[in-house]
Amino acid sequence: MTSAATDLRADAESLLRELAGPDARLREDQWTAIEALVVHRQRALVVQRTGWGKSAVYFISAKLLRARGLGPTVIVSPLLALMRNQVDSAARAGVRAATVNSGNVTEWDEIHQRIADGEVDVLLVSPERLNNPDFRDQVLPSLAADAGLVVVDEAHCVSDWGHDFRPDYRRIRTLVADLGDGIPVLATTATANDRVVSDVAAQLGVGGAETLVLRGGLDRESLSLSVVRIDEATKRAAWLGQHLHSLPGSGIVYTLTVSAAQELAALLTDQGHTVAAYTGQTDPAEREQLEADLLANRVKALVATSALGMGFDKPDLGFVVHLGAPSSPISYYQQVGRAGRSTDRAEVVLLPGHEDRQIWSWFASVAFPREHIVRQVLEALDLERPQSTQALEPLVELNRSRLEMVLKVLDVDGAVRRVRGGWIGTGQPWEYDAPRYERLEQARAAEQQAMIDYESTPMCRMEFLRRQLDDPLLGDTPAPCGRCDNCTGVGPDTTVDEQSVTRTRARLDRPGVDLTPRKQWPTGLAKLGLSQSGRITDGPQTGRAIGRLSDLGWGSRLRALFDAPDGPVPDAIVDAAIRVLAAWDWEVRPSGVMAVESDVRPQLVSSLAARLAQVGRLADLGTLHRTPGRPPVSAANSAYRVAGLAGAFLTPGPLPADGPVLLVDDLWDTGWTLTTAARELRSAGAPAVLPFAIATPN
Structure with missing residues (x-):
C-alpha cells in the first residue's frame, strides 16, 4: 500500500470511529469500496447483509471526497425513517447532511440555497423527488454535474425482480446517465439474489468492466x-x-x-x-x-x-x-x-x-396492468396540455395509485413526461414488454412457493x-x-x-365494522356522459358490516362463507348480524329491509334480509333488482365504476316514508354499488338508507 493510500485509510478509520465508536475498525471490503470510490472514482455495487456497515462506506467516502474539494454526495434513499437515522449518523462524523422529502416541504427552498452556497456535504433525496419537475429541471442538473458521489441505497428497489420494486427508482437511470466525468456511483442493498444483482447493475449502468461488485455472506449469527x-x-x-x-x-x-x-x-x-x-x-x-x-x-x-x-x-x-x-x-x-x-x-x-x-393473491392483482389498459392511459394523454393525475383518472380504468405507478413507468420509458401541472404524452413509440411481465408473474409464483417451502x-x-x-x-x-x-x-x-384462547376469541368475535359512505362524486364524470358532480346529497348514511375478509377473528369465517356455494344464510351469520344491528347507534330505527340483488350470492343475501326483517319485526321490502342484461362492473377506477353502475338497478315501487330502509348486500368494496342503490331507494320515497354488508375486503 502506498503512503498516500495508508494516509487515506487512516483518515477513513478515524471517521469510522466518529460514526461507530472508538473500537470500530474498517472491514476489508469496506476499505476496498471506499478506495474504489475516492481514489479510482469507480462505480460499485455492494451487496452485504443488514448491519454490515454499508452506510459507513458512503458517509466516509462523502467526507473524504469533500476534503478533496469535490461536490456534495447525493444519496437516493427510500424511507423517511432511514433518512432521519442517516442524517443523525452523518452529524456524528461531522458531515453536514440535509434531506429533501415529503415530510419537510417547508424547508426545501432553504436547503436548495444551502446546496448552492456549498454548505451541504450530503443531500438525501427521496426517489419521488427525482421526477418532481422543479427539482428535476432546476436542482438535479447542477447536482449531476457537480456531485462528488452518487449513492443509491436499497438499490433492489430499482429492479422489478426485487421484493420492493418502486417505479420512482427507475428515474435513477437518467440521473446516472447525466453524471459528469469521473463521478463515482455506489449502489447498496442487503436483499438481492443473482437476478436482482444483474438487473440493478444494468439499470444503473454499473455493469461494465470498471465496475466493482462486492458481495458478502448473509448469515446472521444472532x-x-x-x-x-x-x-x-x-x-x-x-x-x-x-x-x-x-x-x-x-x-x-x-x-x-x-x-x-x-x-x-x-x-x-x-x-x-x-x-x-x-x-x-x-x-x-x-x-x-x-x-x-x-x-x-x-x-x-x-x-x-x-x-x-x-x-x-x-x-x-x-x-x-x-x-x-x-x-x-x-x-x-x-x-x-x-x-x-x-x-x-x-x-x-x-x-x-x-x-x-389469498392476501398474496390480492397484492399480485394490483401489479402492472394489462396492455389495453396501459394503451388507454397513453391515448388519454395530451401531447401539449398537461393533465393532472386527478384529471386523467376518470378517463382510464385504473384507481389513482395504480395510475400513478403506470405513469411513472411510462415516464422512465420515455412515453410520457411529468411537467408542471401534470403529465403530457411525448408521442414516442412504446412497446408493452409482455414477456417480461409474464416472467415476473412466474417469478412471483416461484417465490410464493419458496415461502411455503x-x-x-x-x-x-x-x-x-x-x-x-x-x-x-x-x-x-x-x-x-x-x-x-x-x-x-x-x-x-x-x-x-385455553383461557387465553377464550379471551382472544371473545375479543375478536365482536362483529361490526363501520362503512363510511361516499360523500363526493369522482371528478370527470361529465367526460363519461354523467351529470353528477360535487357532494353526494342523496346517498346512504354510515353503514355497518359484520367484519373484514382480512380480520383475524371473522376473516376466516367470512372467506369460507364466500368460497362456499350459494345457499341460505347460516344461523351464525344471522346471529352476528343481529349483534351488529343491536349495537348500531342509529338516530332513527329502520322500518323496513331490502336486499340488493346479487349476481353471485342471491340466496345468501335475500335470505339474510328476510331473516333480519322477521327478527327485527321490520317490513320485508323484497329485492332491489338489477337491470337485465347489464354486464358486471369490474372497473377499480371510481369514475368508471360510477359510469358502469348508471342505470344498473330497476327503480322499485313506492316505498313507505315512515322510517329508514336497511339495505342488505354481501360485500362492500368501493362503496359505489350501495351508493347507487341507495339513490334509487331515496328516489322511490325512502327518507334514509342504512347500508348493511356481510363483509368488506379490508
Missing part, C-alpha cells in the same frame, strides 16, 4: 429462526398474546394488512401489553414518535406492516414476529434483518396462516434463506446455522392456554 404452526387464526393471536412478554427486549410484530395490524394492536393492548400499530396509514409525525418509542424501549413492540422496514435501525431489537408470512423469502429476510444487529441472540418467529395465500422445510432455516438469496459464501455442502428450530430440534412452545 438470529434464532423458528416457525410456529397453529391452524386457527384466533389461536395464533392468542399464542402471541400469551408469549409476547417472554420474548427478549422490544421488537416488531409484522402483519400482512393494515386492518390486521390495527386489530392485533388493539387486542394486545386489551391484554395489558404496551404496543402500538404502525402502518402506511399512520401520520408521518406519529410514525416518527412511534419509532422513537421503540428505540427507547417505551413499547414492547410495534405491530406493523411493511411500512416499518428498510432503514429502521435499532441495533438491540430483540425479536421479530410475523403473524402471517410475506410472499417471498427475500422480503422475509429483509424484515427479520431488523433484529439482533448488536445482540448475541434475537428471536425470529413466523406464524403462517392459511389466509396468507420455508414453512415446512426440515433443513436449516437460515441456510434456506441464504440459498434463496444466492449467498456467494455457500457451496454445495450443507451449512447449518446451529441456532434455528430445525438445527437444534427445539422450537417455541406451541401450546396455548
Whole structure:
C-alpha cells in the first residue's frame, strides 16, 4: 500500500470511529469500496447483509471526497425513517447532511440555497423527488454535474425482480446517465439474489468492466429462526398474546394488512401489553414518535406492516414476529434483518396462516396492468396540455395509485413526461414488454412457493434463506446455522392456554365494522356522459358490516362463507348480524329491509334480509333488482365504476316514508354499488338508507 493510500485509510478509520465508536475498525471490503470510490472514482455495487456497515462506506467516502474539494454526495434513499437515522449518523462524523422529502416541504427552498452556497456535504433525496419537475429541471442538473458521489441505497428497489420494486427508482437511470466525468456511483442493498444483482447493475449502468461488485455472506449469527404452526387464526393471536412478554427486549410484530395490524394492536393492548400499530396509514409525525418509542424501549413492540422496514435501525431489537408470512423469502429476510444487529441472540418467529395465500393473491392483482389498459392511459394523454393525475383518472380504468405507478413507468420509458401541472404524452413509440411481465408473474409464483417451502422445510432455516438469496459464501455442502428450530430440534412452545384462547376469541368475535359512505362524486364524470358532480346529497348514511375478509377473528369465517356455494344464510351469520344491528347507534330505527340483488350470492343475501326483517319485526321490502342484461362492473377506477353502475338497478315501487330502509348486500368494496342503490331507494320515497354488508375486503 502506498503512503498516500495508508494516509487515506487512516483518515477513513478515524471517521469510522466518529460514526461507530472508538473500537470500530474498517472491514476489508469496506476499505476496498471506499478506495474504489475516492481514489479510482469507480462505480460499485455492494451487496452485504443488514448491519454490515454499508452506510459507513458512503458517509466516509462523502467526507473524504469533500476534503478533496469535490461536490456534495447525493444519496437516493427510500424511507423517511432511514433518512432521519442517516442524517443523525452523518452529524456524528461531522458531515453536514440535509434531506429533501415529503415530510419537510417547508424547508426545501432553504436547503436548495444551502446546496448552492456549498454548505451541504450530503443531500438525501427521496426517489419521488427525482421526477418532481422543479427539482428535476432546476436542482438535479447542477447536482449531476457537480456531485462528488452518487449513492443509491436499497438499490433492489430499482429492479422489478426485487421484493420492493418502486417505479420512482427507475428515474435513477437518467440521473446516472447525466453524471459528469469521473463521478463515482455506489449502489447498496442487503436483499438481492443473482437476478436482482444483474438487473440493478444494468439499470444503473454499473455493469461494465470498471465496475466493482462486492458481495458478502448473509448469515446472521444472532438470529434464532423458528416457525410456529397453529391452524386457527384466533389461536395464533392468542399464542402471541400469551408469549409476547417472554420474548427478549422490544421488537416488531409484522402483519400482512393494515386492518390486521390495527386489530392485533388493539387486542394486545386489551391484554395489558404496551404496543402500538404502525402502518402506511399512520401520520408521518406519529410514525416518527412511534419509532422513537421503540428505540427507547417505551413499547414492547410495534405491530406493523411493511411500512416499518428498510432503514429502521435499532441495533438491540430483540425479536421479530410475523403473524402471517410475506410472499417471498427475500422480503422475509429483509424484515427479520431488523433484529439482533448488536445482540448475541434475537428471536425470529413466523406464524403462517392459511389466509396468507389469498392476501398474496390480492397484492399480485394490483401489479402492472394489462396492455389495453396501459394503451388507454397513453391515448388519454395530451401531447401539449398537461393533465393532472386527478384529471386523467376518470378517463382510464385504473384507481389513482395504480395510475400513478403506470405513469411513472411510462415516464422512465420515455412515453410520457411529468411537467408542471401534470403529465403530457411525448408521442414516442412504446412497446408493452409482455414477456417480461409474464416472467415476473412466474417469478412471483416461484417465490410464493419458496415461502411455503420455508414453512415446512426440515433443513436449516437460515441456510434456506441464504440459498434463496444466492449467498456467494455457500457451496454445495450443507451449512447449518446451529441456532434455528430445525438445527437444534427445539422450537417455541406451541401450546396455548385455553383461557387465553377464550379471551382472544371473545375479543375478536365482536362483529361490526363501520362503512363510511361516499360523500363526493369522482371528478370527470361529465367526460363519461354523467351529470353528477360535487357532494353526494342523496346517498346512504354510515353503514355497518359484520367484519373484514382480512380480520383475524371473522376473516376466516367470512372467506369460507364466500368460497362456499350459494345457499341460505347460516344461523351464525344471522346471529352476528343481529349483534351488529343491536349495537348500531342509529338516530332513527329502520322500518323496513331490502336486499340488493346479487349476481353471485342471491340466496345468501335475500335470505339474510328476510331473516333480519322477521327478527327485527321490520317490513320485508323484497329485492332491489338489477337491470337485465347489464354486464358486471369490474372497473377499480371510481369514475368508471360510477359510469358502469348508471342505470344498473330497476327503480322499485313506492316505498313507505315512515322510517329508514336497511339495505342488505354481501360485500362492500368501493362503496359505489350501495351508493347507487341507495339513490334509487331515496328516489322511490325512502327518507334514509342504512347500508348493511356481510363483509368488506379490508
